[in-house]
Amino acid sequence: MTNPVTAGSPSAPPGEAPPGAARVLAALDAVRDPELDEPITSLGFVSSCTVSADGDAQVRLRLPTYFCAPNFAFLMVADAYDAVSALPGVRATEVVLEDHFASDAINGGVAARAGFARSFDGEAVGELHELRADFLRKAVMAGTDLVCRPLAAAGVEPPALAALTLGQAPPSPALERLRQRRAELGLPAGDDAPLLIDPATGAALGDDAVPLHLRRAHTTRVSIEANAGICRGMLRHRYGTSGLGEEEQ
Amino acid sequence: MYEKDGEKYFVVDGHMHYWNAAPDNWVPGAEQYAKGWIECFHAYQGLGPPATHWTIEHFQKYSEEDLMKDVFEDGYVDVAIFQPTYLKEWYKEGFNTTERNALMGEKHPGKFIYNTRWDPRDGDAGIEQLRKNVERFGSKGCKLYSAEWNAGSRGWKLTDPAAYRYLEACQELGVKNIHVHKGPTIWPLDKDAFDVSDVDHAATDFQDLNFIVEHVGLPRIEDFCFMATQEPNVYAGLAVVIGGLMHARPKFFAKVMGELLFWVGEDKMLFGSDYAIWEPKWQVEGFVDWEMPDDPSLTDYPRMNTASKKKIMGLNAAKLYDIKVPDEYQLKDGTPGAHEVLGGQPEEHAASGA
Numbered sequence: 079m080t081n082p083v084t085a086g087s088p089s090a091p092p093g094e095a096p097p098g099a100a101r102v103l104a105a106l107d108a109v110r111d112p113e114l115d116e117p118i119t120s121l122g123f124v125s126s127c128t129v130s131a132d133g134d135a136q137v138r139l140r141l142p143t144y145f146c147a148p149n150f151a152f153l154m155v156a157d158a159y160d161a162v163s164a165l166p167g168v169r170a171t172e173v174v175l176e177d178h179f180a181s182d183a184i185n186g187g188v189a190a191r192a193g194f195a196r197s198f199d200g201e202a203v204g205e206l207h208e209l210r211a212d213f214l215r216k217a218v219m220a221g222t223d224l225v226c227r228p229l230a231a232a233g234v235e236p237p238a239l240a241a242l243t244l245g246q247a248p249p250s251p252a253l254e255r256l257r258q259r260r261a262e263l264g265l266p267a268g269d270d271a272p273l274l275i276d277p278a279t280g281a282a283l284g285d286d287a288v289p290l291h292l293r294r295a296h297t298t299r300v301s302i303e304a305n306a307g308i309c310r311g312m313l314r315h316r317y318g319t320s321g322l323g324e325e326e327q
Numbered sequence: 328m329y330e331k332d333g334e335k336y337f338v339v340d341g342h343m344h345y346w347n348a349a350p351d352n353w354v355p356g357a358e359q360y361a362k363g364w365i366e367c368f369h370a371y372q373g374l375g376p377p378a379t380h381w382t383i384e385h386f387q388k389y390s391e392e393d394l395m396k397d398v399f400e401d402g403y404v405d406v407a408i409f410q411p412t413y414l415k416e417w418y419k420e421g422f423n424t425t426e427r428n429a430l431m432g433e434k435h436p437g438k439f440i441y442n443t444r445w446d447p448r449d450g451d452a453g454i455e456q457l458r459k460n461v462e463r464f465g466s467k468g469c470k471l472y473s474a475e476w477n478a479g480s481r482g483w484k485l486t487d488p489a490a491y492r493y494l495e496a497c498q499e500l501g502v503k504n505i506h507v508h509k510g511p512t513i514w515p516l517d518k519d520a521f522d523v524s525d526v527d528h529a530a531t532d533f534q535d536l537n538f539i540v541e542h543v544g545l546p547r548i549e550d551f552c553f554m555a556t557q558e559p560n561v562y563a564g565l566a567v568v569i570g571g572l573m574h575a576r577p578k579f580f581a582k583v584m585g586e587l588l589f590w591v592g593e594d595k596m597l598f599g600s601d602y603a604i605w606e607p608k609w610q611v612e613g614f615v616d617w618e619m620p621d622d623p624s625l626t627d628y629p630r631m632n633t634a635s636k637k638k639i640m641g642l643n644a645a646k647l648y649d650i651k652v653p654d655e656y657q658l659k660d661g662t663p664g665a666h667e668v669l670g671g672q673p674e675e676h677a678a679s680g681a
Contacts (some may be wrong), residue, residue, distance in 0.1 A: 111558075143370055144367050145367045180361070216549070219549075233624075297552055300549075300579070300586050301549045301583075301586075302546075302549035304545075304546075304579040304580075304582065308545070312371065312373065315374070
């Protein structure tokens with residue numbers, strides 16, 4: 079996000095009406111759990127979302143366990159902060175992670191725009207860009223399976239898949255999502271780019287490499303989906319209520 | 328022992344615990360972590376069938392009698408392998424230490440195997456302790472938590488030179504089964520704590536040792552699979568896979584089993600209940616009954632037969648731990664179980680050191 083409006087900053091244009099809670103929730107649809115590659119809304123992680131008449135937005139997030147990985151938790155809180163504070167009419171943003179062993183460090187760190195390493199002083203030396211990129215590459219692999227499996231089921235053989243460009247593949251939400259993930263990583267995402275690429279390098283795949291690549295893409299998707307299944311089950315066990323925008327799977 | 332449709336299954340529970348996480352064992356000042364930890368475990372239990380859920384009070388501290396009934400009397404288990412988890416910074420006497428396990432187990436000769444643990448950051452003293460533990464408890468395996476925080480150190484890798492010293496000691500002491508926790512973890516905070524590449528290297532360098540990746544690297548099953556398929560001495564520990572998915576997410580259970588059967592294979596998969604997170608009874612019954620569903624999305628996965636299930640339920644682990652399995656439980660056609668990396672004759676299993 080560029081130029082986020084920070085807490086208490088006067089940069090919100092005067093006279094802009096505050097967004098409704100529904101608009102804020104819609105903005106949170108763009109925030110994903112980096113590990114599960116799904117919006118925090120549909121996962122059920124948003125427990126409340128309010129905006130005052132003055133444009134003060136408050137979002138409360140919840141996670142499946144007290145010990146969910148703090149690095150991913152930090153990214154979600156920080157991304158939610160950025161998404162909400164960028165909305166026109168939002169004067170101040172507060173994002174609160176509830177019921178987590180590192181709630182204080184994460185909430186305080188995000189509010190102070192301190193970055194991850196400073197929020198966990200002494201416990202972390204690096205920021206989380208590489209971690210996020212690793213998981214984006216997994217999302218690209220899983221997304222490749224999502225796009226290619228229906229094609230394979232329709233009889234498109236691996237060499238023919240390898241010859242397709244993104245522009246030639248049948249349009250679908252899955253294809254759009256794959257393009258977005260590739261673009262986020264700086265990988266080729268235009269119409270002329272090959273459908274199948276090595277997510278580490280962006281290079282096209284040789285015919286020999288295609289069957290194994292597709293097999294690995296499928297395993298990656300199964301892994302992410304199974305993990306999301308466990309997370310959903312534990313969240314449900316922990317809270318017993320639906321989050322805002324939660325979608326049953 | 329479990330019997331179904333005239334088939335007899337020798338059951339080795341490769342991953343279970345005897346813990347005390349009740350308030351009487353919480354370290355003052357760390358109560359919120361001790362409480363949070365056990366509540367987190369308890370939430371995993373929520374993924375099992377509702378009739379098997381416990382109250383949090385019971386879950387925090389169950390008795391020896393509870394364990395013997397749940398695991399052996401009701402749960403069909405023939406031999407259970409204790410995997411210790413220390414967590415002494417949160418639990419005064421540890422969460423479940425080798426000592427606690429052995430104190431209980433020695434009253435029930437032949438039922439338990441006591442794995443121990445080590446941490447390469449403990450230096451020479453740790454190696455000495457490992458020797459003592461092996462002598463005292465007869466440990467043939469150990470459970471490692473490489474992501475554990477320790478006095479300012481942010482975890483370690485099996486490939487660290489200090490860890491290689493311990494692996495060499497394991498080789499010398501006959502601790503040949505290295506169970507590595509590659510599953511949900513907290514630390515180190517800024518890294519991906521599930522990375523399994525260190526297991527890959529260690530398994531190549533220590534061919535006499537077996538590396539059992541517990542929880543199959545969940546949530547990174549794919550990384551584990553791609554690695555395990557290349558290393559003959561890397562195994563899949565199914566704790567969490569069966570307990571966490573078979574009931575709660577049957578469709579994903581089928582897919583994860585399919586992936587494991589494809590990449591790792593039925594000779595290298597080991598049942599573990601993760602008791603007391605889940606009781607073994609429903610897991611054993613459900614797994615033996617389970618078939619890959621007849622679904623177009625699952626057609627390219629290998630199928631299991633009765634022999635596959637016998638291997639996963641106990642014969643593979645029996646081989647790794649030299650547990651003598653009576654003839655009636657062996658595969659009828661002589662199909663080999665886990666790969667024959669282990670020389671020597673199986674000996675009569677007894678809880679040594681008792």
